[in-house]
Amino acid sequence: MDEPENEPASExxxxxxxxxxxxxxxxxxxVPYGTPPEQLNRPPEPARPPFSSVAxxxxxxxxxxxxxxxxxxxxxxxxxxxEVRLGAVxxxxxxxxxxxxEAVDEKIRQGADEELFLAxxxxxxxxxxxxxxxxxxxxxxxxxxxxPGYDATAVERLRRAGAIVIAKASLDEFxxxxxxxxxxxxxxxxxxxxxxxxxxxxxxxxxAVAASLCMLxxxxxxxxxxxxxxxxxxxxxxxxxxxxxxxxxxxAHACSMDQVGPMGRYVEDVARAMQVLGGYDPRDPxxxxxxxxxxxxxxxxxxxxxxxxxxxxxxxxxxxxxSDPLLRDVFETAISRFADNGATTQWLSMPMAKHGLAAYxxxxxxxxxxxxxxxxxxxYGRRASxxxxxxxxxxxxxxxxxxxxxxxxxxxxxxxxxGAYLRRFGHKEDLFxxxxxxxxxxxxxxxxxxxxxxxxxxxxVPIIGFAVEDTPNVPLELYQTDVFTVGASLAGLPALTxxxxxxxxxxxxxxxxxGMQLIAPRLQETLVLRVAAVYQRLTxxxxxxxxxxxxSEEDPFGV
Amino acid sequence: xSIDEEPYKHRPLEKEPLFDKEPEAPKPPPKPxxxxxxxxxxxxxxxxWARLDPSPEEVEALRQDLSDVLAFARSFDELDFTDVPxxxxxxxxxxxxxxxxxxxxxxxxxxxxNSPASQxxxxxxxxxxxxxxxxxxxxxxxxxxxxxxxSDDNADSNQTAEQAD
Numbered sequence: 203m204d205e206p207e208n209e210p211a212s213e214x215x216x217x218x219x220x221x222x223x224x225x226x227x228x229x230x231x232x233v234p235y236g237t238p239p240e241q242l243n244r245p246p247e248p249a250r251p252p253f254s255s256v257a258x259x260x261x262x263x264x265x266x267x268x269x270x271x272x273x274x275x276x277x278x279x280x281x282x283x284x285e286v287r288l289g290a291v292x293x294x295x296x297x298x299x300x301x302x303x304e305a306v307d308e309k310i311r312q313g314a315d316e317e318l319f320l321a322x323x324x325x326x327x328x329x330x331x332x333x334x335x336x337x338x339x340x341x342x343x344x345x346x347x348x349x350p351g352y353d354a355t356a357v358e359r360l361r362r363a364g365a366i367v368i369a370k371a372s373l374d375e376f377x378x379x380x381x382x383x384x385x386x387x388x389x390x391x392x393x394x395x396x397x398x399x400x401x402x403x404x405x406x407x408x409x410a411v412a413a414s415l416c417m418l419x420x421x422x423x424x425x426x427x428x429x430x431x432x433x434x435x436x437x438x439x440x441x442x443x444x445x446x447x448x449x450x451x452x453x454a455h456a457c458s459m460d461q462v463g464p465m466g467r468y469v470e471d472v473a474r475a476m477q478v479l480g481g482y483d484p485r486d487p488x489x490x491x492x493x494x495x496x497x498x499x500x501x502x503x504x505x506x507x508x509x510x511x512x513x514x515x516x517x518x519x520x521x522x523x524x525s526d527p528l529l530r531d532v533f534e535t536a537i538s539r540f541a542d543n544g545a546t547t548q549w550l551s552m553p554m555a556k557h558g559l560a561a562y563x564x565x566x567x568x569x570x571x572x573x574x575x576x577x578x579x580x581x582y583g584r585r586a587s588x589x590x591x592x593x594x595x596x597x598x599x600x601x602x603x604x605x606x607x608x609x610x611x612x613x614x615x616x617x618x619x620x621g622a623y624l625r626r627f628g629h630k631e632d633l634f635x636x637x638x639x640x641x642x643x644x645x646x647x648x649x650x651x652x653x654x655x656x657x658x659x660x661x662x663v664p665i666i667g668f669a670v671e672d673t674p675n676v677p678l679e680l681y682q683t684d685v686f687t688v689g690a691s692l693a694g695l696p697a698l699t700x701x702x703x704x705x706x707x708x709x710x711x712x713x714x715x716x717g718m719q720l721i722a723p724r725l726q727e728t729l730v731l732r733v734a735a736v737y738q739r740l741t742x743x744x745x746x747x748x749x750x751x752x753x754s755e756e757d758p759f760g761v
Numbered sequence: 762x763s764i765d766e767e768p769y770k771h772r773p774l775e776k777e778p779l780f781d782k783e784p785e786a787p788k789p790p791p792k793p794x795x796x797x798x799x800x801x802x803x804x805x806x807x808x809x810w811a812r813l814d815p816s817p818e819e820v821e822a823l824r825q826d827l828s829d830v831l832a833f834a835r836s837f838d839e840l841d842f843t844d845v846p847x848x849x850x851x852x853x854x855x856x857x858x859x860x861x862x863x864x865x866x867x868x869x870x871x872x873x874x875n876s877p878a879s880q881x882x883x884x885x886x887x888x889x890x891x892x893x894x895x896x897x898x899x900x901x902x903x904x905x906x907x908x909x910x911x912s913d914d915n916a917d918s919n920q921t922a923e924q925a926d
Contacts, residue, residue, distance in 0.1 A: 351871035444851040458851035484859035488852035560834045567830075571811060578812070580886050585877035597887050603814040615813055619823050620830060622807035623799070636837050638847035643840065645848060678829045679792070694851050724853070 247753045248280045256323055256417050256471040260364075263306070263322035264315050270303035270322030274366050277324040281369055281415045287751055289390045290400070290409040291326060291369035298335040299324075299368045306364045318364035319478055326410040326419040329370040330377055331357055331462065332451040340453045342375045344583045344609025354451025355483045356420055356462045363478040368416060371406030375611045377427055377455040378570065379403050380683045381673050384613040389670065392434055394748040395712045398667040401431030404465070408435040411465050413751050418475050419465045424455050425562050426662075426687025428463035429699040433662035433717025436701040436748065438472045438734065439465040443725050444694030445490035448483030456569035457488075459562075459691045468744055469700065469735040473497035476727060492725060500728035501735035505544040507656055512545045512733060515655030517552045520686060523664055532703035532716040533661055539740055540659070540733075550654060554640070554647040555689050561640035562688035563681055564624060568634050571621025574614065579605025616677060645693040652723045657733055660686055662699040662717040690721045697721045698730040701743045712750040715743070795832035799824045 251273075253259040262268045278296055285291055306322055309315055327333060330340040332350035339345045357367065374384040379402040381389070390405035392398040393413035400409040404421025408431035411419050421428040423441040432439025440463050447462040454460060464475035477498055482491040505512040516537060524530045541547045579585035579601055586604035610618065624634045651658060663683055674680045690697035702718035720730040738744050804823045808815050815823065869882070878885035 348875055349871065351867045445853060445856060458849065482857075484857075487858055488850075488856055490853070491855045491857050557836055557840065560830075560836055563830060564834060575811070579877060581884065582875035583877065599812075601887055602812040606812050607814040610813075612819075615815070615819075616823060616826055618811045618813065619804065619807050619815075620827055622811040623803065623827055626807055626810060627799075627803055633831070633834055633837075635847055636840075636842060637834070638849050639842050639845040640837060640840065641848040642845050676792070676794070676829070677826050678833060692848075694853065 245283070248276075248283050250747075251276055251280070251414055251417075253417070255468055256320070256466065256474050259323055259417060260319070260321050263364075264310060264318065266310060268322075270306040270310075270364070270366065271300060273322045274299050274303040274324060274368060277368055277416055280413075281410075284393075284413055284415060284751055287391065287396065288393060288400075288409050288413060288415075289372060290406040290413070290415060292329050292339060292341060292372045292406070293336055293370045295333075295336050295367060295369060299366050302361065302366050306366070309364075315364070317362065319474065320360060320418070321364035323365045323418055324368045324416040325360055325365045326369045326371045326407055326416040327357055327360075327367050328373050328377075328404050328407050328419070328421045330373060330422060330453040330455075331420055332453070333357055333367065333370065336370065338370070338453065340376045341373050342610065342614070344577045344579075344606070345453075346584060348582060350451070352451065354462075355448035355485060356479055357451065359478050359481075360418075360420070360475070365418070365478075369410070371404065371410055371419060371421075373406055373421075374403035374427075375614050376453065376570070376574065377403040377422055377424055377460075378613050378617055380426070380430060380680050381405075381668070384611060391670070391751075392667060392748075393751040394434075394436060394714055395667065396750050397669050398434070398714070399670055399673060401434035401663075401667075403427040403431075404439075405431045407465055408432050408437055408439070411435070411437055411467060412748050414747070417466065418471060421463055421465055422452055422455070423461050423463045423687075423691065424459045425566060425691050426684045428465060429662050429687050429697060429717070429719060430683060432465045433699045433701075433719070434667050434715070436704070436715025436717070436743075436746065437465050437467060438469050438698065438700045438744075439463060440472050440476065440698045440727065440730070441690060441696065442476065442480065442727055443490070443696045445486075445488050446492075446696075446725065446727070447479045448481075448486040448489050450483055450485040450489075454569075454573040456566040457573065458569060459566065459694075461691075469731055469738050470498065470501050472698075473501050473731050473735075476731075480727075490725075495728045497728060497731055500732045503732045503735075505540070505733065505736050507729075512657065512729075513655040514540055514545050514547045514733070515550045515651050515658045516547055517555065517651075517658060517660050518549050519552055519555055520660040521549075523556075523685065524661060525664070526666060528705040528707070529661055529664070529666055529716060532705065533718065536702045536718050536737070537659065539737065543736065543740055545733075547659075548655060550651050550658075552647055552651060552689075554643050556685075557640050558644050558688045558692055559681060559685050561637040561644070562684065562692055563620075564634055564637035565641065565692075567617045567621035568624050569621070570614075571618045571625070574610070574618055577606060577609060578602050579609065584609045613677070641692045644689055648689070648693045648695060648721070648723075656722070657726075657729055658721040659733075660719055660721075662686060662719040666705060666714050666716055686719060690719075695721055695724060696727045696730055698727075698734055700734040700737060701746075702737065702741075704743055704746055712748075713746070715746070715748075794825055795828045797824055797828050798831060799827040 263270050331354040332338045334353045337349050372390045381399045381402045390400040390409050392400045393409055404427045407419035407421040410416050412435035428439040428441050444461055464472050466472045480494045483489045537547055577583045586608050628634055699717040699719050701715045703716045704713045706713045720733050722729040801820050804820045873879050876884045
């Protein structure tokens with residue numbers, strides 16, 4: 203920062219202006235969700251992309267069977283067409299994406315494609331990850347015009363591997379929410395069932411992959427924000443060990459738990475993304491300097507560790523907490539699938555886990571209140587226009603208060619106030635301190651569980667999904683959907699959700715995917731990938747495609 | 762294995778009759794909320810501290826929401842916290858720190874463009890001096906520094922925007 207300070211003003215003035223950022227507006231935002239296709243006056247429905255996996259796409263682009271520009275155009279067309287129905291993205295970066303694709307093609311033409319592990323792969327990035335070439339809003343009014351001017355490390359690594367960022371995904375404001383409904387930019391729908399929410403907070407990232415608007419996406423997971431929407435949308439979503447993927451360039455929510463995670467349709471796709479994303483980053487002080495394993499190779503291994511069957515632990519309390527018989531059915535079937543195919547399974551008691559939810563929300567609120575104190579309407583972000591102030595002394599205070607009150611949405615304000623309350627009045631009982639102690643107890647309980655098993659299996663979310671109109675408006679009820687995911691967040695463990703089944707309640711309702719979660723000890727991402735990959739080899743659920751978002755509203759199985 | 766057969770395993774054919782239309786499930790009665798233990802004054806004090814300006818209705822809603830969360834945390838009472846250390850950080854070793862060296866920064870104009878108002882190489886903020894000083898909140902005075910020294914303020918902005926911590 204010394205540099206600009208020491209330069210004479212004239213030189214600064216002659217510095218070229220930043221290019222205006224060219225982003226395309228979303229397709230007619232005035233068209234409401236659920237508008238029948240015949241009223242939309244739309245072009246013919248785009249075809250499904252002809253790629254069976256990320257590896258297939260990369261091979262086609264690198265062998266020049268298809269150019270990255272062609273691939274990008276194909277996905278941009280889909281994005282433009284279906285976005286109006288899903289609300290999955292907040293900004294389509296068409297020009298930047300096509301320029302990046304052109305550069306990837308050029309590299310391939312020159313034969314410099316050894317590093318292009320994700321050549322031409324269209325990705326959508328959650329809008330709380332900074333991007334150099336377009337604004338980053340965290341779906342908040344307070345950052346509506348924020349242009350970071352740099353890439354988050356995770357985004358930078360994807361781009362370096364040849365991936366093309368085609369859009370920024372919608373999210374709950376600052377990643378705070380479990381529904382996808384707390385965004386200033388509208389809620390995000392589930393492509394499997396448009397009447398349902400996509401989940402949150404990385405709802406847009408999940409919906410975009412599920413509807414084949416991109417091949418991979420990045421989300422962030424604080425208390426389950428990658429796993430929960432990935433589960434609702436029938437995807438594979440990985441929350442890596444805390445510190446494995448750099449948080450540099452992530453707009454902070456709760457620093458001690460925030461983690462960037464990839465989502466994709468298949469386990470191998472997510473493993474391929476991890477191959478690029480993982481690794482030490484000096485710009486993140488919590489980044490782990492550990493050697494990266496071969497995530498892709500792990501996907502091909504059997505359910506055997508050191509010549510012994512993989513031991514899968516099953517938390518009894520999680521099973522008891524499920525009230526939906528369909529969900530229990532999928533859980534039990536998944537258990538028997540693993541047991542029938544070489545793994546050993548055993549029920550474990552994890553009584554501490556039920557305290558995790560309260561501990562998580564207290565800790566996250568305190569950290570969020572601190573992190574969000576930086577938005578004051580002065581240095582960057584939105585500034586409220588002040589009415590005539592009554593006196594000088596009120597000007598600054600009013601400026602801060604009104605900028606923040608107008609800039610933050612209701613859920614964010616609620617969490618800030620809760621965080622402020624815990625720090626100011628919580629001393630009597632030291633609630634925050636006790637929450638931090640519960641965190642220790644939970645980490646210990648996981649450690650004990652991993653003495654008896656190698657990996658834990660439990661549902662990702664205690665429900666199959668919720669309809670938009672049934673989204674709870676009492677915060678505490680909504681928080682309940684995080685009950686199975688916060689444990690791994692508090693303990694900083696790797697956790698992965700995969701599509702373990704599909705259910706529907708009646709013949710006329712669309713199918714809903716059901717996700718199961720695998721939790722492994724620290725830095726054992728390869729283990730969760732391996733176990734989930736075995737499940738994918740045993741079943742065909744991951745090959746099902748949502749159809750509710752299509753013009754021709756067919757159910758995957760027909761009726 | 763065919764895609765067509767597999768998912769039917771989980772359909773509740775044997776357990777429940779299939780309906781032509783989704784049955785109208787009776788809505789469960791709303792769950793009782795926790796008794797109010799947070800006063801409006803406390804909420805307003807927090808709002809003042811957190812620099813928010815909630816409406817009277819929002820204050821009432823916040824009292825209930827905070828009371829709910831605090832009641833929820835009552836479950837901690839059944840735990841034994843003797844000799845349990847507090848986990849406050851997510852970081853674990855090895856997390857080496859980077860060297861303390863100056864690295865190239867982003868273009869000054871990019872940083873300045875993110876401020877709500879700027880002129881030349883300075884941030885523009887409303888006039889806050891000239892009358893009675895605000896003793897209630899000391900931080901207000903500090904932040905007003907931006908008025909005098911644009912580049913200092915920008916360094917600060919750079920740090921907050923760049924580093925997730």
